[in-house]
Amino acid sequence: MPKPIVDQKGADAIRRSLGPFSARCHRFSQSWNLPPTTTSIFYCHIIVPNSYTSNASRTKEPTNNTCTYCPLFPPLSPYSVSPESLCAMQLCGRQKVVQRKMVLLGDGACGKTSALNVFTRGYSSRREPTVFENYVHDIFVDNIHVELSLWDTAGQEEFDRLRALSYEDTHVLMLCFSVDSPDSFENVSSKWIAEINENCPGVRVVLTALKCDLRKDEDMNDNPNSISFDQGLAKAKEIGAVKYLECSAVQNRGIRESFYEAAKVALEVNAGGGSSSGSQCTIL
């Protein structure tokens, strides 16, 4: 049976030893006999790329990045848990968990679900168009434990009414387009901003360019029809987005950063609905 990480020494040892390794952490709140002040604790599986002997608070893992103790969990991307987060997790028993809701929206097939899957699971497989999906993902942003509720919506017009139900209590909107789809880019201002203004005016928007790998074709030539960084940035300014982010699920580039940056924006919104420079979405 693996041992949980319970002391700072263990967490520090992990931080020092991580180097090129990655870690996977699972929360054990019920299954361990915890000190009274501890509300939750994490057991960390350190995923090692090759044979590696560990001490009590680390676990040797097979080379394929699949967890020995939780085979049902899919492999995670190498950087889905940073050493800093790991140490913060160690301390989280004493920290308040902050709950935030992020909604992804944008044209159908622009890549929302794939980005979400790569962020939460480390990979994305072929799938049917989304009708509605909802995940809760624990992350640490600036040492704050955030229970991030991620709402994936259907981009297609026939789901407009269903999608409207997703906006309640939203802290941040990740408005997406695909760089290989000028239509999805145009719809940012011609369709999506109107929908946002109608359903949750004032909620902070993060504009996110998806499928950025498609700016190049297979021969690494520039795709002349793709949306450039400058165009994306100009669009973000035009619609009043608080951030402009770019990523590719296929290459797993910028995915983690994009969700973390969006989560940071969500954190700036007060739980009660007030915000320093935006507001929480509430459907009345």
Ligand SMILES: Nc1nc2c(ncn2[C@@H]2O[C@H](COP(=O)(O)OP(=O)(O)OP(=O)(O)O)[C@@H](O)[C@H]2O)c(=O)[nH]1
């Ligand atoms: N080249 C490339 N293709 C991608 C990327 N992300 C997603 N795709 C592909 O784009 C297609 C649509 O991706 P989805 O993630 O289902 O798009 P979606 O926005 O969730 O679509 P809806 O559920 O219909 O709203 C799939 O065939 C994906 O394989 C990417 O980063 N690069």
